Amino acid sequence: MxxxxxxxxxxxxxxxxxxxxxxxxxxxxxxxxxxxxxxxxxxxxxxxxxxxxxxxxxxxxxxxxxxxxxxxxxxxxxxxxxxxxxxxxxxxxxxxxxxxxxxxxxxxxxxxxxxxxxxxxxxxxFPLWKRDTKELLTEFIDLGFKSVLVCIKADLLDQEFAGRIIDADFIKDLPSNVDICGENGEFHTFCFDGPVFKNPIPFEIGEKVYREYQTPKTDADSCSSEPLKSNSGFWFCDLLP
Structure with a gap:
């Protein structure tokens, strides 16, 4: 086939x-x-x-x-x-x-x-469609993937979450109103190690910066690569190569 x-x-x-x-x-x-x-x-x-x-x-x-x-x-x-x-x-x-x-x-x-x-x-x-997000994150960790939070919504997560590594402690510390995978746009990550990479990607944690963004014309996307929604504030953790 x-x-x-x-x-x-x-x-x-x-x-x-x-x-x-x-x-x-x-x-x-x-x-x-x-x-x-x-x-x-x-x-x-x-x-x-x-x-x-x-x-x-x-x-x-x-x-x-x-x-x-x-x-x-x-x-x-x-x-x-x-x-x-x-x-x-x-x-x-x-x-x-x-x-x-x-x-x-x-x-x-x-x-x-x-x-x-x-x-x-x-x-x-959509290979992950409708899967339980807690199960997905647990699978992610169990497979040996590693990621760090690079962007968080300031009204949902404290500044200290920016730059955190996703692990068991991260899961425990997440507020109950935040999806464990950040599927509603609560946070975004950089994956730096795992079975899809030949080698881990080295980086250093840089400064944290707060930014706000304006509402685009449509509501189509709130959590990926499309233009940002709402006049929301975000904390970004800069990663240095």
């Missing part, structure tokens, strides 16, 4: 790493490209605030072809969708038929992705 030629929307975080792990073991899919949205003005991964250098170190350790979508500082949804469409059409012309995502339970986000991609003849795949 021919495997389905798939590109994966790589966010640099823990859910992406776990999805990639499962896709690589799935006989139905052939993951041949990784796609990441980057803030071109600051050379950082969108939403996560991760330096481009660390993204590239991470991707080199995965050893798959990749590309980036270069976004302006705070893109309108129309800008984002235009740039995304250009990249997806390029991948489609190279034979890609499927796009995989790390989403778990956000129905509106899944619908948005499916509608956008179906118009380009790309089928969306």
């Amino acid at each position: 021919n495997k389905l030629k798939t590109y994966f929307n790589w966010s640099t975080g823990k859910d992406s790493a776990l999805v990639l792990y499962h896709l690589m073991k799935d006989k139905n899919y052939s993951v041949e490209h990784l796609l990441t949205s980057v803030n071109a003005q600051h050379n950082r991964v969108s939403m996560h605030g991760l330096r481009r250098e660390l993204l590239e170190l991470q991707l080199n350790e995965i050893d798959l072809p990749y590309s980036t979508i270069e976004l302006p500082e705070q893109p309108l949804m129309q800008e984002y969708e235009m740039l995304m469409e250009q990249e997806v059409l390029s991948l489609q012309q190279r034979g890609f038929t499927h796009a995989a995502f790390g989403d778990i339970f956000l129905e509106d986000l899944r619908t948005y992705r499916e509608q956008q991609l179906s118009a380009l003849n790309i089928q969306s795949v």
